[in-house]
Amino acid sequence: MADSADDLTDREVARRRLAAATARADEAERKLAARELHGGAELFALATEELQRSERVLRAIFGGASDAMLLLDDEGRFVDANPAACAALKLNKRTLLRRGLGDFADDGPAESNALFAAMKASGEVRVRRYIRTALGERRTVDMSAVANIGPRLHLVVARDITDERAAAESLAWTEEELRRSDARFRAMVEKSAEVIALLSADGQILYITRRARDLFGVAPAQMVGTSALSWIAKEDRGPVAAAVGSGATTGSQIEFRVAGDGGEVRWVEGVVTNLLHDPAIAAIVVNAREVTARRRAALERDKLIESLTFERARLGTLLQQAPAFMAVQRGEDLVYELANDAYHEIVGRREVLGRSMVDALPELSAQGYIDVLRQVWRTGIPYAVKGVKVDLARGGEKVETLFADFIVQPLVEPNGTVTGVFTHGVNVTEETVAQVRLRDQFNGVPVPLYAWQCVVADDEPDFFLRDFNNAAAASSPGQLPGLVGKSVREIFPGDEVAFDDFMRCLGQGDTFQREVERGPIGSTDVRRMILTYAPAPPDVVLVHAEDVTGRRRLEEQLRQAQKMEAVGRLAGGVAHDFNNLLSVVLSYTGLAIEELAPGDPIRDDLQQVKHAGERAVELTRQLLAFSRQQVLQPRGMSVREAVLGLEKMLRRLLGEHIELVLDLASRGQVEADPGQMEQVIMNLVINARDAMPEGGTITLSTHDVEPSEQLLVEPPAAAKGPMTCLTVTDTGSGMSEATRAQIFEPFFTTKGAGKGTGLGLATVFGIVEQSGGSICVQSRERDESGEASGTSFRIYLPRVTRSEEMASVAPKAGPARGGTETILVVEDEAPLRALAVTVLRRAGYDVLEATDGADAVEVTARCRRPIHLLVTDVVMPRMNGRVLSDRLSADRPEMKVLFMSGYTDDAVVIQRVLASHVAFLQKPLTPATLLSKVRETLDGPGDGPRSSAAAPASAAAPDSARGT
Numbered sequence: 001m002a003d004s005a006d007d008l009t010d011r012e013v014a015r016r017r018l019a020a021a022t023a024r025a026d027e028a029e030r031k032l033a034a035r036e037l038h039g040g041a042e043l044f045a046l047a048t049e050e051l052q053r054s055e056r057v058l059r060a061i062f063g064g065a066s067d068a069m070l071l072l073d074d075e076g077r078f079v080d081a082n083p084a085a086c087a088a089l090k091l092n093k094r095t096l097l098r099r100g101l102g103d104f105a106d107d108g109p110a111e112s113n114a115l116f117a118a119m120k121a122s123g124e125v126r127v128r129r130y131i132r133t134a135l136g137e138r139r140t141v142d143m144s145a146v147a148n149i150g151p152r153l154h155l156v157v158a159r160d161i162t163d164e165r166a167a168a169e170s171l172a173w174t175e176e177e178l179r180r181s182d183a184r185f186r187a188m189v190e191k192s193a194e195v196i197a198l199l200s201a202d203g204q205i206l207y208i209t210r211r212a213r214d215l216f217g218v219a220p221a222q223m224v225g226t227s228a229l230s231w232i233a234k235e236d237r238g239p240v241a242a243a244v245g246s247g248a249t250t251g252s253q254i255e256f257r258v259a260g261d262g263g264e265v266r267w268v269e270g271v272v273t274n275l276l277h278d279p280a281i282a283a284i285v286v287n288a289r290e291v292t293a294r295r296r297a298a299l300e301r302d303k304l305i306e307s308l309t310f311e312r313a314r315l316g317t318l319l320q321q322a323p324a325f326m327a328v329q330r331g332e333d334l335v336y337e338l339a340n341d342a343y344h345e346i347v348g349r350r351e352v353l354g355r356s357m358v359d360a361l362p363e364l365s366a367q368g369y370i371d372v373l374r375q376v377w378r379t380g381i382p383y384a385v386k387g388v389k390v391d392l393a394r395g396g397e398k399v400e401t402l403f404a405d406f407i408v409q410p411l412v413e414p415n416g417t418v419t420g421v422f423t424h425g426v427n428v429t430e431e432t433v434a435q436v437r438l439r440d441q442f443n444g445v446p447v448p449l450y451a452w453q454c455v456v457a458d459d460e461p462d463f464f465l466r467d468f469n470n471a472a473a474a475s476s477p478g479q480l481p482g483l484v485g486k487s488v489r490e491i492f493p494g495d496e497v498a499f500d501d502f503m504r505c506l507g508q509g510d511t512f513q514r515e516v517e518r519g520p521i522g523s524t525d526v527r528r529m530i531l532t533y534a535p536a537p538p539d540v541v542l543v544h545a546e547d548v549t550g551r552r553r554l555e556e557q558l559r560q561a562q563k564m565e566a567v568g569r570l571a572g573g574v575a576h577d578f579n580n581l582l583s584v585v586l587s588y589t590g591l592a593i594e595e596l597a598p599g600d601p602i603r604d605d606l607q608q609v610k611h612a613g614e615r616a617v618e619l620t621r622q623l624l625a626f627s628r629q630q631v632l633q634p635r636g637m638s639v640r641e642a643v644l645g646l647e648k649m650l651r652r653l654l655g656e657h658i659e660l661v662l663d664l665a666s667r668g669q670v671e672a673d674p675g676q677m678e679q680v681i682m683n684l685v686i687n688a689r690d691a692m693p694e695g696g697t698i699t700l701s702t703h704d705v706e707p708s709e710q711l712l713v714e715p716p717a718a719a720k721g722p723m724t725c726l727t728v729t730d731t732g733s734g735m736s737e738a739t740r741a742q743i744f745e746p747f748f749t750t751k752g753a754g755k756g757t758g759l760g761l762a763t764v765f766g767i768v769e770q771s772g773g774s775i776c777v778q779s780r781e782r783d784e785s786g787e788a789s790g791t792s793f794r795i796y797l798p799r800v801t802r803s804e805e806m807a808s809v810a811p812k813a814g815p816a817r818g819g820t821e822t823i824l825v826v827e828d829e830a831p832l833r834a835l836a837v838t839v840l841r842r843a844g845y846d847v848l849e850a851t852d853g854a855d856a857v858e859v860t861a862r863c864r865r866p867i868h869l870l871v872t873d874v875v876m877p878r879m880n881g882r883v884l885s886d887r888l889s890a891d892r893p894e895m896k897v898l899f900m901s902g903y904t905d906d907a908v909v910i911q912r913v914l915a916s917h918v919a920f921l922q923k924p925l926t927p928a929t930l931l932s933k934v935r936e937t938l939d940g941p942g943d944g945p946r947s948s949a950a951a952p953a954s955a956a957a958p959d960s961a962r963g964t
Contacts, residue, residue, distance in 0.1 A: 068141075068158040071149075076100045076116045079153070088141075088160055090134040101156065106130035106138060119145040119154065131158075140165055198283035201276055203228050203244055206283055215266065215290055216258060228286070233257040233265070243272045244284055255291075267295045325427065328411070329357060330420035334373055336360065337420070346427055347392060348399065363393040373421050376408045380418045383408040387432050387534060389509035403432035448472035450521065450543045451536075452488065454506055463488045463502040463541065465521070472545070476521055483521060491521060505533035505541045515548070528552045579902035583924040584831045586613045587839065590927055634671045634771065636800055639726050640664045640702045642677050650685050650700075657695035660685075666702035666724050668799040672771045680764050684728040684793050687761065691732030691791065699729045704799065722799040729792040735779040743777065773797040817935055818843025821868035825849045826856040826884065827900070828876045832925070836871065839927045840934065853879025853887075860888055867895050869938055874901040885918075898937045900925070 062069055068085035070078055077100040086093050089104060101116060102109035107130065119125040125145045130138055141158040149155045189196055195215055198207040205228050208220045216223065216231055228244070229237045236256035243252040251271045258266055270288035275281040319326060320340045328338040334357040344352070352360040357370055364370055367390065376383050384407045393399050406425025410418045451467040464487050468480050483491055492498045501514060511534045518529050528551075532544040589610045596603040643664060651660055681700075688698045705723045735743070744765040768775045779791040823845050827833035833849055840847045848863060850856035853876055860867065870888060872881040879887075885897045902923035919937040921929065 065157075068156075068160075070101075070156045070158075072101060072116075072154045072156060074120075074152045074154075076102065076113070085158075088133070088139075088158070089131075090137070104131045104133070106132050115145070120147045123147050128161075194287050194289045197228065197286045197288070198281070199228055199244065199286060200283065203241070203284075215268065215288075231258060233259065240272075244286075246272075247274045248272070249274050249277070266290055267292045323426075325406075325423075325425050327352075327423045328420060329373065329423070330411075332374060332377060333358070334370065334377070334421070346402065346404075361392075363391060367391060373408055373423070376410055376421050377418055380410045380412060382410065385511065387428060387511050389535070401429075402427060403429045446471055448475050448545045450545065452502060452541045452543060454502070454539045454541070461503065463499065465491065466540075468521075472521070475545075475547075480521060492518075501531070501533055502541050505535050506537075506539070509535050509537070511535065521545075579923040580829045580832050582613055583926070584835050586610060586924060587835050587927050587930075589613065591839075634673050636669045636671055637674045637677065638666075638669050639677065639724050639797070640666050642674060643681060643700055643702060643726075646678060646681055650682075653686065654689050654698065658689055658692060659697045661697060661699045663699060663701035663703075666704045668704045668722065668724050670724050670771075670773075670797040671800045672773075672797060673767075676767045676771070680767055680795065681726070681728075683761065683764050688728055688730035688732065688791070691730055691734075696731040696790075698731075699727070701727045701729075703727075705796070723796045724799050726795040726797070727792060729790060731790040734781045734791055735777075736781045740777055740779055768795055768797075771797060818845060818931065819935065819938065820844055820846065821938055822846040822848065822863075822865060823869045823871055823934065824856060824859065824863075824867050826851075826853065826870065826872040826876070826881070828852050828873060836925065836930060839930055840871075843931055845934075852876050853881070853884040856884055857887065860892070867892060869896050869898060869934065871898045871900065871934065874899050896937055896940070898933060 062080075062082050065082055066084055068088045069082045070085050071080040073079050078097050081093055081096050083093075086096055089096060091099075102112040105112040115125060115127065115129075124147065126143070127145075128140065128142050131141055132138055139160055140162045141160050143156060143158045146155045146157075189209060192209065192211065194209075195211045196209045197205055197212070200206055205223050205226055208223050210220055212218075212220045212223060223231065229241060232240055233256065240254055240256050243254045246252055251273045254270050254272055256268055256270075258268055267290065268288050269291040270286055273285045273287075275283060275285055319338075322340055323342060325343040325346050326338075326340045327336060327343045329335060330337050336352040336355055336357070339352050344350070347361060350360060357373065358365055369390070372383055375381075386405045387403050388406070390402045390404055391400075392402060404425045405428050406423055409422045409424070411420040411422055412418055447469075448471045449469045450465060450472055452463045453466045454461055454463055456462075465480075465484055467484070473480055488495075488498050488502060497514075497516075501512075504510060505512065511532070513530055513532045515528070515530050517526055527547050528549040530546045530548050532546070534542045534544070536542050589606050593603055593606050593610065596606070643662065647660075647662065654660055685698060685700070692698075703725055705725050707721055743761050765775060773796055775793065775795050777791065777793055818840075823840055825833060825836045825840065825847060826849075827836060828851060830851075833851070837847050837849050848859050848867070850859045853872075856870075856872070867888075870885060872884055874881040876884075881899055881901075885899075889895060889897070896919070898919040898921060900921045900923060919933065919940070921933045
């Protein structure tokens with residue numbers, strides 16, 4: 001590249017000054033030598049003075065030069081450097097003088113040595129080349145090298161032209177962008193959804209876009225040259241004319257009507273901007289769009305508001321007139337904000353609004369009701385009670401006793417704060433009294449009820465069984481008649497809790513419940529019972545005994561499921577973090593292997609590291625499958641064909657001592673991940689094999705099941721619609737009930753140490769559940785005769801319709817080749833982000849990086865060039881990948897998107913990603929998979945983030961442990 005004339009002149013002047021100073025120094029040395037030869041004192045003084053002056057001049061030129069100036073010895077080592085050189089190479093002078101020219105050459109020491117040799121041979125060399133600073137920055141310099149400016153001393157002068165060169169390139173790029181911008185602007189104006197018009201100072205139409213045809217019903221050419229006001233309804237021309245003539249340069253808002261095609265009146269909203277002063281436009285600019293639909297919507301909204309206002313007033317009237325008593329109280333003091341007529345009636349027409357409950361109804365403090373309302377206010381937990389006794393008084397004297405059913409609900413603000421309580425209740429005094437009087441008629445009640453009467457003898461109360469209904473008699477056939485008349489202490493000897501419950505119920509008038517392990521009265525069968533105690537004044541307590549044994553069993557199953565879910569979340573989280581670590585380990589190991597020659601011993605070691613990492617990948621996939629947090633890629637598939645595809649492999653795995661029988665009658669298709677379903681089949685078959693060490697038969701069958709058929713599904717509600725059933729049955733030793741209850745728990749195994757991971761069946765359970773299916777097990781342990789029925793696993797999967805069967809097959813991954821496009825990488829894990837950036841940059845891509853969604857928005861805002869691809873993690877703090885994609889695509893619709901994830905807590909986010917058919921890359925990452933998916937996404941069809949198809953998730957390896 002040729003030097004500019006000004007650059008050559010400046011360097012030539014500096015070089016000549018330096019040569020002149022050197023010449024003067026040589027002259028001074030000669031004079032000094034003459035003094036030594038001839039002994040002239042005066043000549044010696046003059047020479048010394050001249051020598052010092054020359055040295056000062058030389059130092060001033062050398063130190064003050066703006067160009068980098070370096071002195072080198074015959075070996076190319078630096079012996080001196082001016083401040084400009086130290087600043088350019090990013091080193092202090094002391095450190096710099098320990099190095100040589102080859103230490104900063106971008107093209108290596110060999111080229112620098114060649115340059116140095118050419119300088120010494122020709123006396124002077126001028127070149128343009130790249131250097132590397134001590135900080136690794138690559139800079140472009142114009143360099144002049146002069147040999148032998150002194151004894152074994154050489155000079156190098158360099159000028160940094162990096163910024164000048166970049167500015168020239170930027171100017172050329174800017175001019176091209178301006179040309180493109182002009183073309184885009186013209187296209188945008190013509191294709192804009194708005195009508196854009198240019199008017200002269202007197203309101204004549206100079207130009208109008210083609211969209212005017214849609215609004216006015218005529219061609220734009222017919223409107224040019226006419227008055228703009230002539231196309232506006234007469235009643236709106238005055239305001240429009242005022243806006244056009246206002247001269248506002250910041251834009252005036254206008255709204256007017258026009259008569260469209262066919263005479264239909266349309267509403268138009270516009271902005272008028274006076275740009276007559278702008279020589280580039282010299283017109284009044286009008287941007288207008290039709291808002292007829294919005295105007296109509298506003299009218300509808302006004303009608304709706306009017307209707308809602310009426311309904312609110314009507315509801316207020318209904319609230320006041322409702323027969324149930326209602327009240328709203330705010331704060332810890334329970335200050336009345338609202339009370340309807342029924343509430344005022346029940347409290348004796350006392351004024352309560354604006355007063356605290358303690359102040360308005362002090363008699364309730366001792367009865368515990370105020371404490372109940374405050375507890376609801378503090379905890380936010382509703383409270384409900386039936387038939388509770390309430391004593392109301394005036395002036396401290398008892399007036400009457402009421403019975404009420406009421407519910408206290410917390411009033412919760414949108415931010416979760418409880419600000420008050422709402423009480424809703426019914427006065428049930430008459431009903432309660434009637435129930436007490438008619439207690440002998442309660443036999444028709446279909447629940448077990450017992451009537452206990454309180455008898456006081458010698459001031460000691462006791463409770464005796466007086467009656468029971470038919471349901472109670474059915475729960476203890478033939479036992480209850482002999483117990484009537486006996487006391488609670490006789491029927492439940494040593495159980496003082498039962499006596500205390502009766503005392504509490506009758507003495508306090510409370511209706512409450514207690515759960516006990518006790519059989520029905522007269523029965524020795526211990527069951528889980530909920531006893532409900534209800535007072536029936538004056539001396540009877542009614543007890544309802546509800547058998548909840550089955551309910552508690554279901555609750556225990558629910559707790560077990562919750563425990564499984566918790567462990568699953570833990571496993572999924574560990575797998576997610578481990579996937580990120582594996583991405584870094586496997587990728588950098590692969591990159592290191594590529595740099596080593598075949599046969600290198602370190603290469604073999606790294607291959608072992610890579611193999612171990614790949615085995616760890618399979619383990620993480622098992623964890624994700626078990627936890628149901630993997631990203632499945634379901635499509636229409638045949639379970640029958642999946643079994644047939646695995647038949648040869650299964651027969652090799654089973655060996656000759658086990659017979660494999662296939663009964664494949666199904667013809668329907670299910671929607672599932674084929675790789676995951678193969679793992680389900682492999683796990684179940686291998687578990688069955690391990691249950692038959694001495695040999696046996698394994699039967700694999702598939703059949704289609706219709707909704708009308710009886711299914712062996714737990715719970716039965718899981719069987720809805722047509723299904724396909726996959727059954728794996730063995731003739732092995734079977735399982736006990738205790739073992740069968742734990743087989744789907746993680747890390748449970750009946751095998752010895754080192755023979756099972758405990759994840760096999762947990763993984764099967766996770767895959768089936770995540771695929772929308774259900775699984776049930778039948779097994780019986782070997783009995784005393786030595787016979788066993790073996791074990792049978794049944795998996796039910798919903799069948800899909802013909803349209804659902806045509807799910808798209810994921811495209812094959814393309815070759816791992818690079819490119820030159822600009823890519824934005826967004827990943828909150830720093831090591832994983834550094835890995836992706838390194839791999840993409842090595843492949844030639846221009847890479848931008850961001851730590852999270854907010855950072856990505858800032859990076860994009862600063863970037864003036866096109867971004868061809870966004871590569872982002874799905875789940876990140878503050879802003880997930882899907883939200884980031886939508887936000888950036890609004891301004892850059894041409895930008896494509898590639899999502900990455902190992903798993904996510906937010907399954908909805910992943911399903912939205914897959915449902916929109918965008919490109920998706922399953923972690924852990926490797927350079928090959930990353931480059932292949934990036935290239936596939938960039939080369940794919942379409943012009944936005946909805947153009948690429950999702951990639952399938954890989955299936956995890958089967959686990960052979962039974963009960964895992």
